[in-house]
Amino acid sequence: MPARCGPAGQAVGVHPYRRHEGTKLVVNNAVESTARGSAARRRFLIRLTVVVSGGMFIDGYVLGIVGTVIGAISTELDMSVYGEGLVGASALIGIFAGGPLGGWLADKFGRKPMFTIDLGIFVVGSVLQFVVDSSWQLFAVRLLMGVAIGAEYSIGWPLMAEFAPARLRGRCMSFAEVAWYIGFVMAFVVGYVLTTAHSADWRVVLGTSTLPAVVLFVGRLGMPESPRWLMSKGRTEEAERIADAWIEDGADRADITGEQQRRGTFGMLFSARHWRATAFISLFWFCTVTPYFAIATFSASVLAQYGLGEDGLAGAIGVNGVALAGVVVSCLLIDRLGRRKLIIPQQWVCAVVLVIIGLWTSAPPLVVLSCFLVFAFANAMCTALTGVYPGEVLPTEIRGLGTGFATAVSRVGAALGTFLFPWSMTDLGAGPTMLVAAAVCVVGAAVSQVMAPETVGRALHEISAPGGR
Structure with missing residues (x-):
């Protein structure tokens, strides 16, 4: 009633x-x-940050673990100093090819499918390390793994940039670099334990990357597609549904509607609108990682040459541990202080300490170690932003391709540094080698001083719009 x-x-x-x-x-x-x-939504953001950062963890682990057994590999496979450098740089060479390829595929077919396919390729390569028995096989397998890692850079970071809230985007993206250094340091720890305490075969040491790769592969299953990528392809309803489900901030959801339907091409990276962003992210990344990879990959032998122990491995772990602390500091401060304050002064510091090492060839071991520690800390603070900038300054239609291109350029430097470093230390000497590394740091500092934009807290569409920087 x-x-x-x-x-x-x-x-x-x-x-x-x-x-x-x-x-x-x-x-x-x-x-x-x-x-x-x-x-x-917060749980999803944490999960996404973990699975994206996991790819960087694996990258750091793979590139670090080879440094712990390169001597044993060289002895067993009877490699020359050039062959040793080539194996050390094989994954970096693969990244050079995988970065642009993965970015192009991610921009064309979506972030979601490539996010798991590339890791599946990595798992296959990691398993093959257990059975290699020649230098060319080892080179080929690690080259394949490098291709997968390169794709990881140009898929994972754009995906993170397109989901992360503007107020936390720097921290979420730079955490991937924290994971990279954790992987790099853990590789030295695992390698040290397995080679000294258990006398493990170098194939087993290299193959330990399989376990975290399998765990990460499972963790990525079921991740959603990027709503920004969907919007750029005209799939508006699907993009809005995913954005409403997984993006918490209303302003970030609204910014997605500003995406335009444009087909990304390689030439757009060098257009009047985007050439400055492309040049900056590529040169900054190149100059940041080149001296670090050269020094860190062979840090055990470098420190030993300067009189810091016969094997130098414990010192190498310490240097890379300090680098981890530096990238953590940047991760915590990036959304408070801004980007420029975390990259420009630090690159000048790196140049100064390398000049000291290069000119003061008879410096006491404690001075040399202190300089290496300062270099590692300051360089890592800069490195925390190498993946942040590409995701911010490029538009959605070329975000993957542009990140991949910058990755390739950076890995040219890293591969050259890793390949040429043993030769330079042998034929030119430690002093000139460190001065060359210092010169690279000077170039990076000057480029950043002139070209680095400040992007803290700004919406992606605003940053990549004409005149947005």
């Missing part, structure tokens, strides 16, 4: 407090539903 209406339309027979309680119940349910949605 319907309720009768009394004065002012109040339903007769319905207790006013009961109506009020019913309204409160509806409101409370809505609040609880919103809270659950917000909690789910």
Whole structure:
């Protein structure tokens, strides 16, 4: 029987407090539903950060682990100093090819499918390390793994940039570099333990990368597609549905609607609109990683040459541990201080300490170690932003390709440094080698001083728009 209406339309027979309680119940349910949605979005952001950073962990691990057994590999396979450098640089050469290829595929076919395919390729290569028995086989397998890692850079970082809230984007993306250094340091620890305490075969040491790769592959299953990529392809309804489900901030969801349907091409990287961004991210990345890879990959032998122990491996772990601390500091400060303050002064510091090592060839071991520690810390603070900038300054249609191109350029430097470093230390000497590394740091500092934009807290569409920098 319907309720009768009394004065002012109040339903007769319905207790006013009961109506009020019913309204409160509806409101409370809505609040609880919103809270659950917000909690789910935060959990998703944490999961995405972990699975993207996991790829960088594996990259650091693979590139670091070879440095712990390169001597044993060289002895067993009877490699020359050039062959030793080539094996050390094989993964970097693969990254050179995989970065642009993976970025092009991600921009064309989507971030989601490539996010798991490239890791599957890496798992296959990692398993093959257990059975290699010649230098060319080892080179080929690690080259394949490098291709997968290169694709990881140009898929994972754009995906992270396109989901992360503007206020936390720097921290979320730079955490991948934290994971890279954790992987690099852990590789030295694992290699040290397996080679000294257990005398493990170098194939087993290299093959330990299989376990984290399999775990990460499983963790990536079921990840959604980037709503920005979907919007750029005209799949508006799907993009809005995913954005509503997984992006918490309303301003970030609104910014996605500004995406335009444009087909990305390689030539766009060098157009009047984007050449400056392309040049900056490529040169900055090149100059940051080249001296680090050269020194860190062979840090055990470098420190030993300067009189810091016969094997120098413990010192190498310490140097890379300090680098980890540096990238953590940048990760914590990046969304507070901004980008430029974390890259420009630090590159000048790196140049100064390498000049000291290069000119003071008879410096006491403690001075040399202190300089290496300062270099590792300052360089790592810069490196934390090498993946942040490409995801921010390039538009969605070329974000993957541009990140891949910058990755390739950086790995040219890293591969050259790793390949030429043993020769330079042998034929030119430690002093001139360090001065060359210092010169690279000077170039990076000058480029950053002139070209680095400040992007902290800004929406992606705003940054990549004409005149947005």
